Amino acid sequence: MTKSMKDLVADAKTRVETIRPGDAQAAQARGDLILDVREPSELDSDGAVDGAIHIPRGLLESQADPDTGKGHDALVALRHSEGCVHVLCASGARAALAADTLTTMGYSAKVIDGGLGGWKEAGLPIKS
Template identity: 30%
Template sequence: MARTIDEVLAEARERLERLDPAQAHAETLGGAVLVDIRPAAQRADEGEVPGALIVERNVLEWRFDPASDARLPQATGHGLRVIVLCSEGYTSSLAAASLRDLGLTRATDVAGGFRAWRAAGLPTTGAGTTTIADPGVAEGA
């Protein structure tokens, strides 16, 4: 029953209608919640998206489960539009699929992540130098 991470990722993405950065930006202007799950060190190195809600990956499900005592005020219900952002769009796909498992049926992610967002010329702050990732490791996972 063992599966590779590539198989798990492909399965997660089959369940999502992923957004390109421009689509994600437009949806955030319309009220969707953009959630940056990158660790603090990555945000410091790469920069941030103004207005994005920072929720590191290790607590994401507890913060968005409407039934959780640890939920955020933004976690108003299962119909909330949550758009997850990571560095390159790998971890965010897994995270968005996990939110869907909790019943947040409108959760999705940004294809290409923060790097694609910045490359599209969308608003960012504090953009430092981007570290080139080890080709054998996706997003420092």
């Protein structure tokens, strides 16, 4: 059976939790991580969450795996820990796929509800 991206995202969403943008911001202040999986051009055009780390979705697995030699220090530090990775994209589709992958890799991961749009609608700060 073949699946579309919409099917893959829907499937991933059955396995990952979501978190409200304000709750993700509060968790970040307590030491959790916000991970933005958008492309660099999207950060340039739409802004970014202050303090978030940026790893485009296509590079996530290599930077989340400490054995590749390309692991992102802040991300890898949360693997198998008490901390959580709160994943953000433009609307939530890529974030759901990324959070599902991270969970499979041993991370605690949640999707920030509504993506960057939800973050902005909540009135939370964005850096240009």
